[in-house]
Amino acid sequence: MPSSDIAGCPPQPNLDHxxxxxxxxxxxxxxxLYLCPLLTTFTMxxxxxxxxxxxASDYWQDYFHHPAGTILATLGAAPILGGFxxxxxxxxxxxxxxxxxxxxxxxxFIAVGSGIQAGALNRAMYGLGRGLIGFGQAFCAVFEAAHYALGSIVAAWVVFGTxxxxxxxxxxIPSALQALPAIIQCSFAFVCPDSPRHLYYKGHHAEAKAMIIKYHSDGQxxxxxxxxxDEIAVALDAEQALPKGIFAPLFNALKKTGxxxxxxxxxWLAICSQASGNSFISYYLSPVLRSxxxxxxxxxxxxxxxxxxxxWLSAMAFTVLPARVGRRTLFLSSLALLLLVVSGITAASAVLGFTGNLNVFISEINEFYLRAVGITLFGLGQQIISLIFxxxxxxxxxxxxxxxxxxxxPWIAVELVVVYFVFPETKGLSLEEIATVFDGEAAPLAHGRMVEDKKPEFEHKDTAMV
Known part of the structure; x- marks a missing residue:
């Protein structure tokens, strides 16, 4: 339970972040974080x-008998089907x-799928390996723009070399190398600390406090x-009385505006992230170039x-912007650029506001007990739209x-209008404070204190992942 008054602005940090x-x-x-969750994004x-x-490889085309149309689409969509x-x-x-x-x-699962993919004897075996990769990626559920782009660069140049x-x-060779990041993740998964919210939620209060002290305050x-x-404790204690599981929170969602x-x-983000013209660049660049x-x-x-x-350069340049200019602003600017550039550079401009913004925004707008459900629904929505496209x-x-x-x-114009009128800005707010943006006084944190309207003395570091 909280041991101090958490009203007002947070104290100044002792560390220079x-x-x-x-x-x-x-x-x-x-x-x-780089060796564990972020390597999933690299693999994707x-x-x-x-x-x-x-x-573009003649040997790949010849070995799999020049797949095209629905056969090519099925091989490309195999990871999505695995995710389902x-x-x-x-x-x-x-x-x-x-x-x-x-x-x-x-x-x-990603490591095993990569091995099957590399040793494939036919289309079915190749598709099975890719399906297992998608099955494994669904459990990792982390996305970060710079590492996604870095993985894309490495794969593109490996294929160019081989x-x-x-x-x-x-x-x-490139198919087998896809297993390497997954093997590294398996090796370091239990070295990475658990989230303090997860620890507190499971009743390990002392461990949650120790994690915050060790990693957020350098042992102080x-x-x-x-x-x-205290902020985490107030919010999670209030959430204990709320519905748990997969379906109960969804039924509860239909009753409350927030x-x-x-x-x-x-x-809507699941739709925008897959239906804005970026899919054909990622998976069908070779047919586009041949045309x-x-x-x-x-x-x-x-x-x-x-x-x-x-x-990758775009992703690196705009990685810091969600915390500086705001999530909503980046979504709007990205869609505006996509309206102007629906061509070969589409994927690069999509990196600007979406790939660096998606999982952070979705994680932070959901309260802790609903976060896993929200991320799962987002992933499912993404998979459905991606499969269609x-x-x-x-x-x-x-x-x-x-x-x-x-x-x-015209579709991107519709996306832009919806984001402008519906999406709130969450820049500078903690996860618990964001709940009050959606729920007002009904938010769990509001039972412990009222969030002041004024801006905090310093902006919270994004903590959606931890």
């Missing part, structure tokens, strides 16, 4: 870029056993560490590799060519 590398605890925490970027690049199968188990494992077990099991090999190793039991712990708005935002007369495998792979560098893009490019891109222009 702008120079986090000077503090051992923050260095360790960031390294562990690697997968999309690799599949798109391998379509995983859906019933994701919430239970993450909420009951914690994120570390979820990451470990998901990474194990495409010179005059054997099936040209596509088997200062006023800010106590304030963070939950209905959350669910609408979650599903423009660029048919050489070296030409196609070098174009993909260099475009991935552009995406996997097939629609294949047929659209075949029948309409470049005109297929124009379909997205």
């Amino acid at each position: 702008s120079r986090w590398w000077r503090h051992r605890s923050l260095v360790v925490l960031n390294v562990l 970027g690697f997968d999309g870029s690799m599949f798109g690049s391998l379509q 199968i995983a859906f019933p188990f994701v919430y239970t494992l993450s909420d009951k056993m914690g994120r570390r077990w979820s990451m470990f099991i998901g990474s194990a 495409i010179h090999i005059n054997s099936n190793s040209a596509w088997r 039991d200062d006023d800010l560490a106590q304030w963070e712990y 939950y209905r708005k959350r669910l609408f935002i979650i599903m 423009t007369g660029i048919t050489g495998q070296l030409q196609q792979t070098i174009i993909n590799a260099t475009s991935q560098i552009l995406s 996997q097939y629609a893009t294949s047929v659209g490019l075949e029948r309409l060519g470049w005109k297929y891109f124009c379909i997205f222009i």
